[in-house]
Amino acid sequence: MITETVPFFRPSIGEEEIAAVTDCLRSGWLTTGPKTAAFEKAFTEFLGGGLESVAVNSATAALHLGLEALGVGPGDEVIVPTLTFTATAEVVRYLGAQPVLVDIDPATFCIDPDCVEAAITPRSKVIMPVHFAGRMCDMTRLRAIADRHGLKILDDAAHALPAHHQGVTVGKANADITAFSFYANKTMTTGEGGMLVTADPAIADRTRMMRLHGIDRDVFNRFTDPRASWVYDVAAPGFKYNLTDIASALGLVQLQRAKDFGRIRTERVTRYDQAFANLPLLLPPRPAEGDSHSWHLYIVQLKEDAPIDRDAFILALKERGIGISVHYRPLHQMTVWKPFCEGASFPQADLVFSRCVSLPLFMAMTDAEQDRVIEVVRDVLIGV
Numbered sequence: 001m002i003t004e005t006v007p008f009f010r011p012s013i014g015e016e017e018i019a020a021v022t023d024c025l026r027s028g029w030l031t032t033g034p035k036t037a038a039f040e041k042a043f044t045e046f047l048g049g050g051l052e053s054v055a056v057n058s059a060t061a062a063l064h065l066g067l068e069a070l071g072v073g074p075g076d077e078v079i080v081p082t083l084t085f086t087a088t089a090e091v092v093r094y095l096g097a098q099p100v101l102v103d104i105d106p107a108t109f110c111i112d113p114d115c116v117e118a119a120i121t122p123r124s125k126v127i128m129p130v131h132f133a134g135r136m137c138d139m140t141r142l143r144a145i146a147d148r149h150g151l152k153i154l155d156d157a158a159h160a161l162p163a164h165h166q167g168v169t170v171g172k173a174n175a176d177i178t179a180f181s182f183y184a185n186k187t188m189t190t191g192e193g194g195m196l197v198t199a200d201p202a203i204a205d206r207t208r209m210m211r212l213h214g215i216d217r218d219v220f221n222r223f224t225d226p227r228a229s230w231v232y233d234v235a236a237p238g239f240k241y242n243l244t245d246i247a248s249a250l251g252l253v254q255l256q257r258a259k260d261f262g263r264i265r266t267e268r269v270t271r272y273d274q275a276f277a278n279l280p281l282l283l284p285p286r287p288a289e290g291d292s293h294s295w296h297l298y299i300v301q302l303k304e305d306a307p308i309d310r311d312a313f314i315l316a317l318k319e320r321g322i323g324i325s326v327h328y329r330p331l332h333q334m335t336v337w338k339p340f341c342e343g344a345s346f347p348q349a350d351l352v353f354s355r356c357v358s359l360p361l362f363m364a365m366t367d368a369e370q371d372r373v374i375e376v377v378r379d380v381l382i383g384v
């Protein structure tokens, strides 16, 4: 018997991407250069201007550089949702600061603003909301909380391109700094890559310098000083986080397709919603009124009256060749983060984790593949 398998994800790389990368390879310039400058400019334009984009080699790098530019260091606390990828918390440790994990709102999967407020201490410095699955956090409320307590906001938008809060694009929606990911399975990809965006020129300058060893080329006027091409100063112990032109060439093409990608995923979501309406499943959180969702992930939860539990559901899907994933095992359950949350409890994240499954959702998915996922899910849950 032939099993029709459907992967959890397959990237959408077309001839245009292949041609762009090939052109870059033939150009003689591989590392950060003209393609990266063009990618940053295009990214700023994609977000409607009015900010600066700093290309880096991962979202993790963007988060790290962002916290560094905000002056986070030993003794500071940074508020992070427990339901996220470990990168959101680990960058806090890179700087010797303390991640303070807080629970999520099960209706949104995003950081619960009430929990944020309850976690604030005199040491708090930054709030790091994660727009979970591409659903925007309540950035209006989080901004009000941050302003009341003198905190900064660095949002982890690894899932959220493109998405909007109250008509305003992610990247400009009340955060001081926003980090995007172009990891292979994100909503657009450069293989590996990320982008930091900010409207604050001082933060943009600091992160641009720190992404490349802390080298300060601006000490010389690059165009008039004949030594500028070879004399430079190092102003700080920086990092090696620059994006290659090979990656940026890929990113330039993917960015042009990002809106179409988003529309296609939204159509697939509508199809899933209709097909699953009468099953014992909780469908994914909707965007808030006035917001738009990037639909990076389609996450269902097994209801209490489902005939099988989450783990058995996953096993049944896997046996029938359906790729699944779980986003995420909460950080407070992980060995490395347990010592940071002794005595704390996270009932909502625990509940969501105990019953959630991410189903295949990607731009290159065919109707036949989605039909197959729907058929198997229905079959497993109601035996039709």
Ligand SMILES: *Cc1c(COP(=O)(O)O)cnc(C)c1O
Pocket: 057, 058, 059, 060, 061, 084, 085, 087, 088, 130, 156, 158, 159, 180, 181, 182, 183, 193, 194
């Ligand atoms: C993917 C992801 C990251 C890390 O992105 P990289 O580009 O791989 O560093 C950070 N946070 C969240 C929520 C993610 O999903």
